[in-house]
Amino acid sequence: MTTIAVKCGRIRVDDKMVHTSYVVQSSQKISHFLHRHEPPVLAGDVLVLQNEADILTVYKPASVPVHPCGQYRKNTVVGILQAEHGLAPLYPVHRLDRLVSGLLIFAKSADKADFLRQQVEARLLQKEYIAKVIGVFPEKEVVIDANICYNAREGRSFVEINGSCIDKAFKGKTACTKFTRINTNGKYSLVSCKLVTGRTHQIRVHLQCAGHPIANDMLYLSEDVPSRSANGVGADRAASGTCKPPMSNSHKDDSFAEDSASEEFSIDPMCTNCPNLPPKGYDEDEEGIWLHCVRYSGPGWCYECPFPDWAHLC
Template sequence: MLSISQLPSFSLNKSLRSPCSSSLSLFSSFFPRVSRLVRASSGISNLTLCSSTPERIPRVNNAGLKLDETVDAVKGKIRLDSWISSRVNGVSRARVQSSIRLGLVSVNGQIVDKVSHNVKSGDEVNCTISELQPLKAEPEDIQLDIVYEDEHLLVVNKPAHMVVHPAPGNPTGTLVNGILHHCALPSVAYSNQEDDSDEETLSDDEEMTSSSSLAASVRPGIVHRLDKGTSGLLVVAKDEYSHAQLAEQFKLHTIERVYVSLTTGVPSPSQGRIDVPIGRDSNNRIRMAAIPGSLCRGKARHAASRYKVIETLAGGGSALVEWRLETGRTHQIRAHAKYIGVPLLGDEVYGGTKSMALSLLQKRVSRSDQEQIIELISRMDRPCLHAIVLGFKHPCTGETVKFSCPPPSDLAEIVGLLRRSGREKEKVTQFTAL
């Protein structure tokens, strides 16, 4: 069921760590209402977070760790991998799944190699945690925009068009390839297992953990993902403990994630909450869809997004919109934006086509800018979506940290033009009316 409720006013952030100061002048000129909040940074250096920490979390292999327990009373169905993950600390769910598939887990004395096996009250579960699997990607010398780094994690500003991890059709040039080189990790071949999900937390549920036992090796340290066309902030864990701790935060939805986008048209009302399940589109396997009322039938999963219009552009032809995620489903913002009738500008998969954008904008911009608008729209080869804020509890210190990074130049350029042209059109209209 669609729920778009009026919300109290909320801004991008109150206190952000924003080490991308070199980009703030460009950001400020195109996003003045947002940038003053981004500039309200704590001012703490992005290299000093753990410098005074008296205690370090040791890096533990955990290979050979044993679990022998009886399943207590459980309500409903619970997967074997989920139950084991809830009983062991500091071990990623992907590694638990690897242990299951390698035959290192038994239930009531019988080996079970299916991660989705449902356990019930009274089951006797015996598990031995497997050795860490070798990394399955080649290190590549790829320039990374690292916003923050310490010995436990790093935060990266992913550019648009960069794939997060190797997959069929994208074996090289990914964020993972660059991270392996940056962290000086070993070079081995990667798994060629197909993976459909694109923008979810890797710890959330079975859709993200359904590939082979080597899947986690393809994504060393990757806790969540962004679409290929989406730019912005990602956190990457350097060790298993940090990965497990961050994955738990994503699972509990305590990670703060804020995105900005350009929409075709303006959302109405100007702020609200969209609570509509998201599932695979039955007519297009690579596309997700908001499917009202389908949650109980298992066709989709709970998804909730909050949005707020930051600025109306080009006389209502477009809007700069802030999104805050309560869940992390594949293509969540893109599917929810389409559902409320304002697909993201440049999102050809979800209806934000160039022809639709031009039909909305051409009549609303000044004649002198129409040619440039057409050129910019025709060059737009990705959804106008940027992950601008990322906040979480640091797995080492327990400190709540927040990072921000300005949108890239392609998004800033089109916002600037739409803003200026819309104002010029308004002036001409007012003059004509006189």
């Protein structure tokens, strides 16, 4: 593989093609160009709700990250808005997790973005989430005031128990969330979630602490999740091995849905099966054969709820 990459010019020395017998000298720079497949996202449209002179408000569908991160570059809200609507540059005022759908506010200038962020930090702008949880949530308002520890290595948060986290190396941060039941069908409940603080995975772990985890949140449905760092996979992938989201009868035989939910997307250094077809709105000269974006239509995680994801921002 390395020999082929050198001959194809994917491995270069000081930005120049070299022979496979070339001996690298001290202080020379070696570059390895990779053909990256972005993980697919659901093909729901990023809807432009209001386009003003200095502010843009859009609806973000589930599964799409807000901005380039990790393996995502074009399959992001920012990338899609630029390619399909010609809207750029954009500055996110706040973010939503990749699996969360809801309203997003972008500024069209750095100064306006800083101004709006200050309003968010001063709590002049409020965010409210809606989550589908397991069980009959209490009818009265529930306030969870429990410190949260976040283990970045494992990609999970934990609630402090008796003043200490499960992992003694981590110290919890104050966290408070207010929950109000919207309705219930006896098996699941729709719950309004209002953040008093903003910690990583706060709503998810506080709902788990309350005994009503989000219905299809594999990472927090069970407290016994295998170590992602030990297995070398993502946190959600590790959790999927022991906990699967509930599926309706109409999807039990849908192998595509299961495969797409658990597939681990990797970088293929020598891809021969990817069509050299840039998606609509992208510069072919810019990407060439190095990037192929995919957006596909498919079922979300949740099969019995009006929302296609595990949480929704109103």
